[in-house]
Amino acid sequence: MTSNCPELLRTxxxxxxxxxxxxxxxxLxxxxxxxxxxxxGLWDLLDKQAFHLLNGSLDLHPVWAGFWAITSVRTFDLLAAGLMLLLILRKDWLFSQGERFHALFTFIGLLGALLILRVLxxxxVEAYDWQHSSPSLMIDGSLRLSEQFPWLAEHMDLKDASKRSFPGDHASVLMLWGAFLALFARGGKLALIxxxxxxxxxxxxxxGAHWLSDDLVGGVILTLLAFAWGYCxxxxxxxxxxMLRLANPILKRLPSWV
Structure with a gap:
């Protein structure tokens, strides 16, 4: 299988x-x-205001709280990951037949850079004592989804708290995916991504598993660095x-509808 990737994809x-x-x-x-x-001080103020606005909304209606409880379980994370990969691999959505596996392996390479940088x-973070707990563990009166939906917490690993919430790892993966696809998307597709x-x-x-700054500071920093070292x-x-060379014998045997 030959790659006909555009200049932006072929790094x-x-x-x-x-x-x-x-x-x-x-x-920096x-x-x-x-x-x-x-x-x-400004970040802390923004963190608290965002937390009270978002977490406080869980008291509006049981259905609203149930929706966010379902989206906070690990199974939903797997479904989200599947959707992210599907949008890369779907033929002629962003990438053509010859481009899409190149794009997939490029994104996996970016994730590899992200993992290395996350460890460093x-x-x-530990050396300079920047670590902190989730707002759900630090702010009195927090609405805990694990208490409202104990079955989900027990059986489906509902995530609403962490003693080590900085940086936002989950957010950094999502933002890296969004930034990568945003290079190629235009119009409605860009808005959707x-x-x-x-x-x-x-x-x-x-x-309440993360402060806003866990994502907008820690997560964005990791995304910027991963993009720098992976794509630049x-x-x-x-x-x-x-990976394309190794996978080529398998990719050649895939049915045309894949």
Missing amino acids: QAAWRLPALLWLHLCA LLLASWLWPTGR FARL LLLTLFLMLPRLVA TPFAELFASS
Whole structure:
């Protein structure tokens, strides 16, 4: 199977130093805004207001709370991951027959970069004591979905709290996916990708598993760095090309409707 990827998808296995430096600068400035006392005060205020708005809405109606409880279980995460992969692999939605597996392996390469950076960033977080608990564990009067829906908490691993909520790992994966597909989408498809990314980030925020800054600071920093090292260096392209060579015998045997 030959790849007919557009120039944007075929990342050229080259270093893109200006973009690499800009992404690192943006990540550094974002972190500085969170560490700077005045900026931290604004982030803390935004965190509390967002939490009270989102988590407080769970008291509006049992059906509303039930919806967010269902979207906060691990099974829903698997369904969301399946949808994310489907939008990459669906023929001629964003990528043609010859492009879609290249796109899939490129995205997996980006996820690999994200995983490596997450491990390194976690050490930095621990070293400088930036870690904190979820708002559901720190704010009195929080509405806990695990208490409202104990069956889901017991049997389906409902996520509404964590003692280590920074950074937002779940959000960083979603934002990396959204940023990657946004390179190729236009018009309604771009709007759909952005809205889907935002929607899939909301359950953890509504349930109180993460502060808003866990996502908009920690998650965005990881996304920027993963995009920098995955897409602005040879890493993702070399990974995708290697995987395509290995998978080519299997891909050639796939039925035409796949």
